[in-house]
Amino acid sequence: MLHEQHLDVIAFKKTYKVYRGEKMKLFCLHHAGGNGYSYYQWKRILKNQDIIPIDLPGHGSRIEEDLLVDFEEAVDDIFKQIESKINNCEPYAIWGHSMGGLFILYILDKIKKNSIKMPRLVILSGASTPNEKPDRKQVSQMDDDELIDMIYNQGGTAKSLLQTPEFKECFLPIIRADYTILDNKKELDSKESQFDTRAFIFNGTKDISACECEEELKQFFTEEVEAVHYDGGHFYFESQLENVCHKIEEVIAKTNKVIFEEIESEEENAINF
16 A cells, blocks of 8 residues: 555656646636637747637637527636646646636636546636626616626726627627526535645735635635736736736746645655655
């Protein structure tokens, strides 16, 4: 039994040494109405990571597929995409903004329940909590003008663009579908859903709603969660992309260092034991 434990530690360390010199997979989950194409420019900056954008059906690379409006179907779709691209020896990380950040908690819940290797770290950006109720009526009850006003008030998009026929025809249905998903999210109890992975929360200082969710989001993680703030609103990272990407690089490097030191300690203890 002791010999088997020793071999497990050695194998884990060897596997880690292989991946330490390679790119870590960083899965990127888009915001409501967004798509994975927005993350392709990250590859230019995060050259030491393997950026893998994840699209929901009807978005980006999957634009020809039917949109989803069911919350559980959306979570399951993302989970299956990530599961198909990892193995139990390979370190990976997940970033998600807004809707994508919220999805991370549900993805972690499915990963835990399916006994799959947890990500090395996750970054929740501009995320609300699973149990937060939106201070608005449901999107399914909004007409197009009301929905456009809601999008405009979130910032990041010019009103003139939102009112074009092209936007209303091509993008508004996608946004409506995504917010319908969010309007039907399932509750998640932080007392029952505890995740043993390193986590970071990124927010814009002017994104008051997201900042107010930070303490509740931290309750889902067993380890201390660091909150990182940037000047700006909900889409703070669009104007500070270089700074945000460099911070992502930094937290990945720090997490790798801590993990590697833990592995070395485990191996030493196994040998001495």
